[in-house]
Amino acid sequence: MDRYQLREYMNAEPEAKLRDLVSKLIYDEIVALRIAPGARLNVNQIATSLGISRTPVAEAIAKLTDIGFAVTHPGQSGSYVLDLSLTDMISLYQVRSAIESEAAALAAYSADEAAVRELTMLAEAFHDSVTRRDSRGMKDTDMPFHQLLIESCGNPYLRQSYELLLPKLTMYQSSMVEFIGKLGGEDNPWMPSVKYNHTSIISAIRLRMPELARASMADHVSASLSFTSLIGHGADPFSAIKGK
Numbered sequence: 001m002d003r004y005q006l007r008e009y010m011n012a013e014p015e016a017k018l019r020d021l022v023s024k025l026i027y028d029e030i031v032a033l034r035i036a037p038g039a040r041l042n043v044n045q046i047a048t049s050l051g052i053s054r055t056p057v058a059e060a061i062a063k064l065t066d067i068g069f070a071v072t073h074p075g076q077s078g079s080y081v082l083d084l085s086l087t088d089m090i091s092l093y094q095v096r097s098a099i100e101s102e103a104a105a106l107a108a109y110s111a112d113e114a115a116v117r118e119l120t121m122l123a124e125a126f127h128d129s130v131t132r133r134d135s136r137g138m139k140d141t142d143m144p145f146h147q148l149l150i151e152s153c154g155n156p157y158l159r160q161s162y163e164l165l166l167p168k169l170t171m172y173q174s175s176m177v178e179f180i181g182k183l184g185g186e187d188n189p190w191m192p193s194v195k196y197n198h199t200s201i202i203s204a205i206r207l208r209m210p211e212l213a214r215a216s217m218a219d220h221v222s223a224s225l226s227f228t229s230l231i232g233h234g235a236d237p238f239s240a241i242k243g244k
Contacts, residue, residue: 031069040080068166109154115152122141122198123198
């Protein structure tokens with residue numbers, strides 16, 4: 001854990017509580033997969049590495065547990081980062097496809113011009129980031145695109161359902177960015193479709209074609225899942241992340 005990064009956060013937000021800054025730091029480490037999925041969040045170890053007391057670290061981990069990025073296990077002490085596996089991802093993405101495909105169709109009806117412009121910019125930036133294998137650029141444009149799409153659909157129940165998926169979905173999306181940036185070679189046949197999917201979705205929304213938007217989103221979720229499946233060459237690709 002980087003104590004210098006914590007100091008940067010403290011300098012940037014001098015009025016913020018230490019527990020909130022530590023929570024932000026651990027969150028960033030989890031989403032960037034620098035803390036491995038399934039890893040135990042050791043309060044003493046984190047506190048020592050950051051040069052602070054245990055209390056704000058324990059409070060920070062409790063906050064991360066509350067929002068779903070850490071979990072507790074019956075019969076085991078402490079908190080653990082959400083675990084990832086290909087089997088779990090397949091189940092999650094089945095639900096994701098249902099929610100986001102419907103949201104895309106609704107957005108084709110209801111998204112205002114400002115939202116369409118922002119979605120277009122995010123889609124173009126994501127395409128550019130994938131082309132350049134820019135991991136930070138992909139993370140800055142991928143989930144924001146999907147979250148803005150959900151916000152633009154006009155259905156509060158879809159938004160609430162999506163929020164339940166968001167912690168683990170964020171981690172799976174972050175892992176895919178890592179695969180594209182470091183492991184996803186050009187021999188992966190799903191690479192081109194992943195690159196263009198956001199652009200296809202927003203094109204359908206901009207043309208106010210809900211059925212095409214729905215189909216484009218379903219294709220995107222399927223392509224993302226297939227891309228990740230093929231990265232492992234028959235094995236679970238998340239074992240490589242957990243083994244780092």
